[in-house]
Amino acid sequence: MGKRQEAALLTRKKLIIAAEKLISERGFENVTIQDIAAQAGVAVGTFYTYFKRKEDVVGEITQSNFSEMERRTIESNDNVYEKLTFFLSESMNYIAETGLKIAQQWFSSVVDRTEDGTIKLNYDLKVISDILRQGIASGELKADMPVDDIAFWIVSEYYGICTLWCMLDGSVDPTEKLRVFCKTRIRPMLSENAVR
Numbered sequence: 001m002g003k004r005q006e007a008a009l010l011t012r013k014k015l016i017i018a019a020e021k022l023i024s025e026r027g028f029e030n031v032t033i034q035d036i037a038a039q040a041g042v043a044v045g046t047f048y049t050y051f052k053r054k055e056d057v058v059g060e061i062t063q064s065n066f067s068e069m070e071r072r073t074i075e076s077n078d079n080v081y082e083k084l085t086f087f088l089s090e091s092m093n094y095i096a097e098t099g100l101k102i103a104q105q106w107f108s109s110v111v112d113r114t115e116d117g118t119i120k121l122n123y124d125l126k127v128i129s130d131i132l133r134q135g136i137a138s139g140e141l142k143a144d145m146p147v148d149d150i151a152f153w154i155v156s157e158y159y160g161i162c163t164l165w166c167m168l169d170g171s172v173d174p175t176e177k178l179r180v181f182c183k184t185r186i187r188p189m190l191s192e193n194a195v196r
Helices: 003-026 033-040 044-050 054-075 080-098 100-112 114-137 147-167 174-192
Strands: none
Touching: 003 033, 003 044, 003 054, 033 044, 033 054, 054 080, 054 100, 054 114, 080 100, 080 114, 080 147, 080 174, 100 147, 114 147, 147 174
16 A cells, blocks of 8 residues: 555544544534544545545444444354344444434434435344354254344344434433343244254
């Protein structure tokens, strides 16, 4: 990699770090592109070299964190239930810690920009499907388990919890609702599909 490419990666990383810091301190609505550029020590035009809009930086921050959660999940020696619970719980904790306003903004932009939502949805479906397929490969789950259908069902419930948290303006605890869902729905579903 040349010096120019290294400098470009460093600038992009500075913008992401600046955005994450400012948004966590002030909230998404109270941070402007000008604020992010100033915090990163670059011109506003430089921001637009790397991102089209402020929401794109949030997507980049989120994707990086979810990729790390996925890696830790897939590489663990836990059973399928523990892997699913870990990934779903860690990602829900991250969403809750990032804040209601950012989650509401993300859901709003997903509705307005189907492409962004489809990318995230497909990513989540793939991670859950991969965990289930790992369970089949290890002999923990039945080979004929309908992986894609079950992954869709799990992700639908997960998104439902997130959506209701946003719609109810944070009056429910999404991490607690997810914990109950994992215990009362995912565990029995996996037991039904376990190799005996």
